[in-house]
Amino acid sequence: MFQGFTKGLTDSILNSLLLRCGVYLRTLDLSASPQLLTDLCADSISANCPNLAELNVSGVSVTEVSLRTIAKACPKLRKFIQERSFYVGDKGLTWLFQGCPTLERVDIQSNSRIVGDCFHSVPTTLKYLDLDHCTKLTDLGIRKIGLRCKHLTELFISHCKSLTDQSLVNITQNLKKLKALRMEGSYTQITTSGLKKIGQLVCLEEVSFAQNSTVDDEILIQCALGCPNLAHIDVSGCYKHVTDLGLQALTRCYDLSYLNISYLSHVSDSCVESLATRLGKLKTLIGRVCSGITDQAMMTFADICYDLELLDLSGNFDISNQSVERFIATHTGENSKPLTIVLGGTSVEPEHLDTSGSSITLNMYNLSMPHLKVDREIMLPPEESSSDEEEEELESEAVSPGMKHYQSVMAAGAEITSDTEWGDPELDGFDCDDYLIGDDPLEEERWSMF
Structure with a gap:
């Protein structure tokens, strides 16, 4: 350094x-x-x-x-x-x-x-x-790689937006020894039928489709059928088309040790329990902000998956002390393997948990990313449509005396010059200089200084 x-x-x-x-x-x-x-x-x-x-x-x-x-x-x-x-x-x-x-x-x-x-x-x-992120890489470049690099085992082409389905044809036909493939992000010219060809790479052990909106259940099924050696799968953020059907197909991958299903809103407890039953070698499970995962599925993992080394459940509100206590119980003893559980943003109360004597390490950091949450829009108030007559009625009420539930639209940072303009006796004595209209940052700073 x-x-x-x-x-x-x-x-x-x-x-x-x-x-x-x-x-x-x-x-x-x-x-x-x-x-x-x-x-x-x-x-x-x-x-x-x-x-x-x-x-x-x-x-x-x-x-x-x-x-x-x-x-x-x-x-x-x-x-x-x-x-x-x-x-x-x-x-x-x-x-x-x-x-x-x-x-x-x-x-x-x-x-x-x-x-x-x-x-x-x-x-x-x-x-x-x-x-x-080589955004100008073309299909011709991939074709030249396929013709020259017959011994290539790892290829990462995430966010290469100029590629088309022809690149996948060249990859699957020429790079037969490929063991790791990363295609994260969106591709405007690659279709589902093109991605299905990845199932022809029989030596593939690691594949990452994080935030790839083209990935669906059929692609996962083809990968599970054609790539029996898969040990590392990342489908985080593929919430549009990946459901229980695609994930359950991964139970065919008996060597799977790493699975990332973060931000998938269509995944249920029954699917996760099925994965726990079939994937005995799983060492890492990352399931951040999966709204369908609850304590029920995690207790099944605690009872079956003894080889787990990392479990990340950040942002899952339905995870509580109940499932964590089950992990503590199953990881207590001389032969228990170390397990780190990330529980930030959950309903877990660590002060009520006792991990002494167990091999459990609790991490209360929230590693989820708000901009990747599928249901982030529910935090905003719903938009309400109203007819023209209702809008006129609301406008008339907004300027009438004694109005408490509506107020007229004002520019951010505008100041109210008189208390009497409100016409509400409950506001008598209210200091309007301290009232922030539109939450203007400059007004907020001015208010905080006094």
């Missing part, structure tokens, strides 16, 4: 360090202190680090020319990370791929410039590729 340098890590300081240890260096990570570094740091790296195997230049202003310099001087690179790059496009990455023929891991997420032309020269040794 270079905390000893009061002015931060600069090109000059980095060069001084690499002069002394660069020839022995195998790993260099500059992502923690990139603010003062420029593309000149590439000259220092290329001149002093011939044996470099791993390089992270995320946040550093490395240009395409600088990347070519590094690739020529560091041909032994096996891992390259450059997230959030604004200066490197397909041309610079082409030079990198041509100069480093033994690359195995590449992370270039959040690159808004590449379209995928660089992948015609990507090394065939590549096993890990992270392209999340």
